[in-house]
Amino acid sequence: MPMSDAFKDRLSRRLPDIAETFGTPFHIYDETGICDTCDQLNTTFAPLEGFREYFAVKALPNPTVMTILKKKGFGFDCSSVPELVLARRIGSAGEDIMFTSNNTRTKQFQAAMDQGGAILNLDDLSLIRKLPHVPEQICFRYNPGPERSGNHIIGNPVEAKYGLTREQLYTAYETAIQMGVKRFGIHTMLASNELNHTYMVETADMLLHVISELHRKLSIRFEFINIGGGLGIPYSPEDAPFDLAAMARGIGHSLAEFKKINAWVPRLYMESGRYITGPHGALVTTVINHKHIYRNYVGVDASMSALMRPGIYGSYHHIHIHGKEHLPVSGPVDVIGGLCENNDKFAVQRSLPETREGDLLIIHDTGAHGQSMGFNYNGHLRPKELLLKKDGSVVLIRRAETMDDYFATLEFDPLVLPAP
Numbered sequence: 001m002p003m004s005d006a007f008k009d010r011l012s013r014r015l016p017d018i019a020e021t022f023g024t025p026f027h028i029y030d031e032t033g034i035c036d037t038c039d040q041l042n043t044t045f046a047p048l049e050g051f052r053e054y055f056a057v058k059a060l061p062n063p064t065v066m067t068i069l070k071k072k073g074f075g076f077d078c079s080s081v082p083e084l085v086l087a088r089r090i091g092s093a094g095e096d097i098m099f100t101s102n103n104t105r106t107k108q109f110q111a112a113m114d115q116g117g118a119i120l121n122l123d124d125l126s127l128i129r130k131l132p133h134v135p136e137q138i139c140f141r142y143n144p145g146p147e148r149s150g151n152h153i154i155g156n157p158v159e160a161k162y163g164l165t166r167e168q169l170y171t172a173y174e175t176a177i178q179m180g181v182k183r184f185g186i187h188t189m190l191a192s193n194e195l196n197h198t199y200m201v202e203t204a205d206m207l208l209h210v211i212s213e214l215h216r217k218l219s220i221r222f223e224f225i226n227i228g229g230g231l232g233i234p235y236s237p238e239d240a241p242f243d244l245a246a247m248a249r250g251i252g253h254s255l256a257e258f259k260k261i262n263a264w265v266p267r268l269y270m271e272s273g274r275y276i277t278g279p280h281g282a283l284v285t286t287v288i289n290h291k292h293i294y295r296n297y298v299g300v301d302a303s304m305s306a307l308m309r310p311g312i313y314g315s316y317h318h319i320h321i322h323g324k325e326h327l328p329v330s331g332p333v334d335v336i337g338g339l340c341e342n343n344d345k346f347a348v349q350r351s352l353p354e355t356r357e358g359d360l361l362i363i364h365d366t367g368a369h370g371q372s373m374g375f376n377y378n379g380h381l382r383p384k385e386l387l388l389k390k391d392g393s394v395v396l397i398r399r400a401e402t403m404d405d406y407f408a409t410l411e412f413d414p415l416v417l418p419a420p
């Protein structure tokens with residue numbers, strides 16, 4: 001079921017007041033739901049000693065939300081310098097941060113190694129010589145290529161730009177040992193929005209297999225395996241929820257087997273984004289127009305600048321209309337924003353109850369890869385973010401972009417290369 005009934009209920013009770021106070025459109029995140037999911041994750045994986053979640057910052061790069069996650073013991077997976085700065089601003093440092101970049105330059109590694117450092121996760125063999133100095137610990141990202149099939153969003157590993165091949169891994173760790181690196185981890189990220197838990201168990205098994213082989217050849221013990229993110233959430237009412245407990249049991253079993261054979265065992269790290277915050281956010285937007293041509297359209301006051309997923313991946317986001325949940329649905333409509341791009345649609349041929357101008361439309365599951373993916377094409381500005389706190393209060397945690405923000409990059413000191 002998309003968006004929990006509990007969140008829907010908490011939101012419905014306050015929605016008209018919230019919309020009046022803050023104005024639409026906005027993303028609103030549910031502190032209770034986020035905390036419950038963090039607790040569920042920590043409890044479910046507690047039997048796996050040393051388990052840690054590194055929240056993928058790109059999913060929801062808001063310091064207020066990240067502070068909640070940090071209090072739950074999460075680290076952060078960053079892939080750019082601004083994301084690193086964000087994680088450090090809320091007090092994370094050193095091994096609380098995993099730097100999973102790709103196509104990286106030395107100055108980015110320098111930033112990652114400064115100020116308390118981070119666990120470096122290298123995306124290629126060639127990047128070893130781009131490091132400004134030898135780190136104590138290193139991790140490489142593995143791309144299994146034809147050994148595994150990927151899934152819908154990430155695609156086939158053979159076509160994915162990420163990671164090292166199986167053959168390169170051996171050279172990579174051997175080189176790292178020769179350079180004086182002392183501690184090792186391994187990473188992979190193969191799936192996105194995957195609802196089948198066995199895929200994640202197979203990914204852990206794959207990494208355990210690879211590190212046993214590397215251990216035999218190079219005598220190194222791996223401190224952790226990081227299986228990436230990609231745990232799915234049920235966007236559509238027909239989707240079954242991800243079975244987290246079965247995943248933990250499966251991987252727990254694999255780790256126990258590994259320990260029996262090797263007498264040591266790596267910790268399990270994960271870097272979920274979507275699973276942690278996705279269902280606990282909603283985009284609230286107001287109906288501003290209706291249009292009837294070859295199709296029927298419902299125009300709202302948000303656009304793709306607030307949520308790109310339907311436009312770029314054709315993703316389904318469930319929608320309900322405040323106060324009209326129990327009314328019968330009428331003929332299909334397209335729910336549209338105002339961008340001059342025909343994929344600026346939140347829903348295509350969706351059956352919804354009849355709407356009127358001023359109705360509040362709630363677009364579900366925007367708590368991950370929602371606001372953060374937004375852009376400014378066509379001069380559309382990104383909306384504000386709100387947090388519905390446990391005590392029922394609602395706070396602004398990011399203001400909406402303004403016209404001044406939009407024009408800010410046009411203010412600069414003149415710079416001209418004179419004609420020769």
Ligand SMILES: *Cc1c(COP(=O)(O)O)cnc(C)c1O
Pocket residue numbers: 056058059077100189191192193228229230231271272273274275368
């Ligand atoms: C995007 C990304 C994640 C998070 O993916 P989710 O689908 O949000 O779980 C984790 N790790 C890496 C390297 C990523 O690129």
